[in-house]
Amino acid sequence: MNPRDSKELRRSTQDLTPQQRHVLAEDLQDATQTENPVLAQIDRAFSEHPRCPHCQDEHVAKWGRVKGLQRYRCEACRRQFTPLTNTPLSGLRKREKWGAYLEAMEDGLSVRKAAQRIGVNHKTTFLWRHRFLACPAKEKPTLLRGIVESDETFIRRSRKGERYMERPARKRGTRAPNTGTDPNHWVPVLVARDRSAVTTDIILSEVTAQTLKNTLVPVLDKEAVLCHDGLPQYFTMARATGIAHRTVYAAHGKRVVKGIFHIQNVNAYHSRLKGWMERFHGVATRYLPNSLGWRRFLERPSAPMGFPERIILAIVAPAGHHSHAGT
DSSP: OOHHHHHHHHHHGGGSOHHHHHHHHHHHHHHHHTTOHHHHHHHHHHHHSOOOTTTOOSOEEEEEEETTEEEEEETTTOOEEOTTTTSTTTTOOOGGGHHHHHHHHHTTOOHHHHHHHHTSOHHHHHHHHHHHTHHHHHOOOSOBOSEEEEEEEEEEOOOTTOSOOSSOOOOTTOOOSSOSSOTTTEEEEEEEEETTOOEEEEEOSSOOHHHHHHHTGGGBOTTOEEEEOOOHHHHHHHHHHOOEEEEOOGGGTOOOBTTTBOOHHHHHHHHHHHHHHGGGTSOOGGGHHHHHHHHHHHHSOSSSSOHHHHHHHHHHSOTTSSTTTTO
């Protein structure tokens, strides 16, 4: 459009009614948002298996567009919705910066560094972090096959960010008064990983045969062979459930049994997890599930999609309708 036509167009808007100006403003905003690649991906992911978020009916019809996203109307309950309705991203603003923020998450940036990179307040990136991670934190594989390695790691308990505590706040960098497995200072995290790199993690209240039975056994394939470090609770659990298992006494210098049974993969995962978490100078225990989910998604193979795409898929795709939940 040449400058003269543009000037004439702006002049003509003065004759519009307030309602017409409002509609025009929404149309212009929608045209701008349509160019957002993250919103385009959200639309694509949801359109593969659209479903009403209100009544879960799959008979829906396209019903125009709003703020860069396809709008639908349910033929059953007659309510309108978008792919973000009833998701953790509903109501979040600055959508044009979501793509840059997902890249910052992929790079493992802290809240403040991510805010500096994309040009928003650090309170915004804090909110976004936990909104974007709400679904990945819950998305875990439902089945581990073949040789499955299992081991526990302990992450220091933290009440970072809490305003009211029954104990004095500790200074950053201080050592825990009790090392090892004291539940007052350490959170046990069970990590299980098969040889296809399918990984799950469970935050345990305590490491007992019963908690292992309740959390680990349901995700093991019937033909799976469990490798562990010889913790007595594993033997008790194995006797009660009848699962096949192999013991690797790494402390005795025997790291591999019969050439194939070991727990080196899961121990390497522990090392990467803790090394990655160091940049955050302690993760609040109440947000630990989100951080574990974040790391699981980073660990997934890059093909067929990258980290930002996997995060979006976990948020907007209906459960059970995408094929990467178990990886």
